[in-house]
Amino acid sequence: MIITIIGLGLIGGSLALGLRESGFADSVIGVDNNPGHAEMATTLGLADMMLPLAEAVRRSDVIVVATPVDSLTVLLPQVLDLVGQKQVVLDVGSTKGPVLQSVQQHTNRSRFVATHPMAGTEYSGPEAAVRGLFEGKCCVFTDVDNSAADALAVARQLYEALGMRLTYLNGPEHDLHVAYVSHISHIASFALALTVLEKEREEQRIFELASGGFSSTVRLAKSNPDTWIPIFRQNRDNVLDVLDEFINTVSRFRTLLIKKDFSKFEELMRHANDISRIIDPK
Amino acid sequence: MIITIIGLGLIGGSLALGLRESGFADSVIGVDNNPGHAEMATTLGLADMMLPLAEAVRRSDVIVVATPVDSLTVLLPQVLDLVGQKQVVLDVGSTKGPVLQSVQQHTNRSRFVATHPMAGTEYSGPEAAVRGLFEGKCCVFTDVDNSAADALAVARQLYEALGMRLTYLNGPEHDLHVAYVSHISHIASFALALTVLEKEREEQRIFELASGGFSSTVRLAKSNPDTWIPIFRQNRDNVLDVLDEFINTVSRFRTLLIKKDFSKFEELMRHANDISRIIDPK
Numbered sequence: 001m002i003i004t005i006i007g008l009g010l011i012g013g014s015l016a017l018g019l020r021e022s023g024f025a026d027s028v029i030g031v032d033n034n035p036g037h038a039e040m041a042t043t044l045g046l047a048d049m050m051l052p053l054a055e056a057v058r059r060s061d062v063i064v065v066a067t068p069v070d071s072l073t074v075l076l077p078q079v080l081d082l083v084g085q086k087q088v089v090l091d092v093g094s095t096k097g098p099v100l101q102s103v104q105q106h107t108n109r110s111r112f113v114a115t116h117p118m119a120g121t122e123y124s125g126p127e128a129a130v131r132g133l134f135e136g137k138c139c140v141f142t143d144v145d146n147s148a149a150d151a152l153a154v155a156r157q158l159y160e161a162l163g164m165r166l167t168y169l170n171g172p173e174h175d176l177h178v179a180y181v182s183h184i185s186h187i188a189s190f191a192l193a194l195t196v197l198e199k200e201r202e203e204q205r206i207f208e209l210a211s212g213g214f215s216s217t218v219r220l221a222k223s224n225p226d227t228w229i230p231i232f233r234q235n236r237d238n239v240l241d242v243l244d245e246f247i248n249t250v251s252r253f254r255t256l257l258i259k260k261d262f263s264k265f266e267e268l269m270r271h272a273n274d275i276s277r278i279i280d281p282k
Numbered sequence: 283m284i285i286t287i288i289g290l291g292l293i294g295g296s297l298a299l300g301l302r303e304s305g306f307a308d309s310v311i312g313v314d315n316n317p318g319h320a321e322m323a324t325t326l327g328l329a330d331m332m333l334p335l336a337e338a339v340r341r342s343d344v345i346v347v348a349t350p351v352d353s354l355t356v357l358l359p360q361v362l363d364l365v366g367q368k369q370v371v372l373d374v375g376s377t378k379g380p381v382l383q384s385v386q387q388h389t390n391r392s393r394f395v396a397t398h399p400m401a402g403t404e405y406s407g408p409e410a411a412v413r414g415l416f417e418g419k420c421c422v423f424t425d426v427d428n429s430a431a432d433a434l435a436v437a438r439q440l441y442e443a444l445g446m447r448l449t450y451l452n453g454p455e456h457d458l459h460v461a462y463v464s465h466i467s468h469i470a471s472f473a474l475a476l477t478v479l480e481k482e483r484e485e486q487r488i489f490e491l492a493s494g495g496f497s498s499t500v501r502l503a504k505s506n507p508d509t510w511i512p513i514f515r516q517n518r519d520n521v522l523d524v525l526d527e528f529i530n531t532v533s534r535f536r537t538l539l540i541k542k543d544f545s546k547f548e549e550l551m552r553h554a555n556d557i558s559r560i561i562d563p564k
Contacts, residue, residue: 118491122495138490138491167491178491180477180478180481181478181491181492181496182491184477185474185495185499187532188473188474188532189499190550190551190554191470191528191534191535191554192466192467193556193557194550194553194554195462195524195527195528196560197553197554197557198527198531199462199524199527209400209420209463210463210560213404213464213467213468213501213502214467214561216498216499216501216502217467217470217471217498217502218467218557219499220498222555222557222558222562223551223555225551225552225555228551229544229547229548232544233542236539236542239539240536240540242481243532243535243539244536245477246474246477247532247533247536249474249476249477249480250470250528250529250532252473253473253525254522254529257514257518260515262511262514265511266511268476269505269507269510269511270507272472272473272475272476272479272503273503273505273507274479275475275478275479276504278492279492279496279500279501279504280504
């Protein structure tokens with residue numbers, strides 16, 4: 001198959017590597033309106049060639065749009081304008097509400113499959129592309145009833161070729177879940193980093209002391225705002241709900257410390273230990 | 283040298299492995315009042331022999347007390363009662379206020395060196411002991427003016443044999459810094475885990491969706507309350523101060539979302555990105 005990937009950053013670039021390596025893609029065409037990214041993607045061999053959007057779409061069996069989520073709502077209708085009834089269009093966006101909205105009335109809606117391969121790192125751009133990023137991770141398909149059966153079959157094969165597990169949610173469910181399992185982690189991490197950085201104005205020692213536990217908790221605070229601001233903008237209402245719950249939970253720990261109620265504090269910690277059921281499943 | 287390690291959990295057990303492997307210890311004697319841990323430590327070969335406390339201390343050049351911090355304040359004076367002027371006693375506690383207090387007036391205070399090797403994982407017990415845990419990490423020495431020069435020299439050699447960088451702080455400075463770089467990360471992680479677990483009562487989907495970013499942020503929520511409750515109890519006042527700052531910072535993100543002030547939100551994120559200076563130093 002010939003695959004066009006629009007946006008050769010962390011996700012698009014890693015898809016390019018994985019799809020070629022798995023043999024799913026016979027060739028990968030890149031489209032990127034950032035000249036620096038386009039050049040870097042070529043240098044790194046992420047794409048076999050870089051082409052303008054219309055030309056790339058015309059030549060391809062599958063077109064994956066892997067730009068920040070605010071560009072998706074603009075690009076997807078444009079790409080759907082260009083495709084025929086044998087081509088398949090995918091997005092990889094982290095939020096689904098506005099994306100689904102942007103194509104809902106499109107005459108070629110059925111050629112589009114809304115997908116979210118849930119994988120990533122705190123880095124961004126073509127240099128961040130890595131092999132095996134998607135292996136064993138989960139890819140969420142949303143609103144599949146509006147996709148043609150053959151388009152859906154191609155999308156499934158594509159992600160299975162990358163070693164992903166597939167799951168199905170409707171758009172609003174997806175956006176609520178990712179607020180819990182992804183977006184709130186990022187805000188907690190950003191807030192933790194800022195708390196320490198504001199302290200560090202006074203004290204250089206923190207540099208020396210930052211240890212493993214700290215590094216893993218603030219890792220996400222290195223994430224690129226160009227990716228994340230559009231996500232928070234689009235998923236604002238869900239993120240606010242989860243943020244309120246998170247602040248309440250942190251405040252429960254605070255109140256227990258104030259009251260020196262270490263018995264209840266321990267009970268909460270033991271309950272939190274259950275998280276290993278989720279992150280270290282048997 | 284003959285080294286006694288009291289408490290063969292994650293830290294004590296990893297010290298045993300590292301000190302023998304580096305050649306610093308000719309033999310390691312273990313002391314552990316938890317029979318299950320003592321047996322496991324023997325099975326895993328962490329110690330050459332297990333002995334009762336007094337007998338172990340009598341035979342040793344260096345005694346490392348590696349129990350939870352609430353036991354340290356009880357055990358350290360007992361161990362100092364037993365040592366002569368050529369022996370060295372170390373603790374590895376994560377908080378220093380009560381520990382230093384517990385030995386301040388002891389006639390053998392100068393044989394004690396208060397140290398905190400800042401390394402660990404979210405696991406605990408003898409099975410959690412790992413080789414190389416301390417390599418490249420920072421060890422904080424506190425209140426060194428009250429330790430004899432020869433005792434201090436032995437302690438330095440011991441941690442340098444493990445590949446650690448040494449740094450020096452007074453007790454109150456240490457306890458404030460660790461509240462920032464370690465204790466608050468744990469509470470944030472516990473709160474994040476609870477927030478998701480309480481949601482998950484309604485929805486099984488979160489299991490499937492939990493991805494890499496989430497896992498690294500909640501990793502510390504697997505930590506053992508038996509270790510951490512005594513730490514939070516002893517460092518309560520510092521942790522409360524830092525917790526207030528953290529809650530304020532999370533609340534700033536919340537307010538900006540409510541106001542849809544994404545320009546200021548982005549500014550905070552870019553400031554938080556500076557954390558890479560600390561966790562990925564050049």
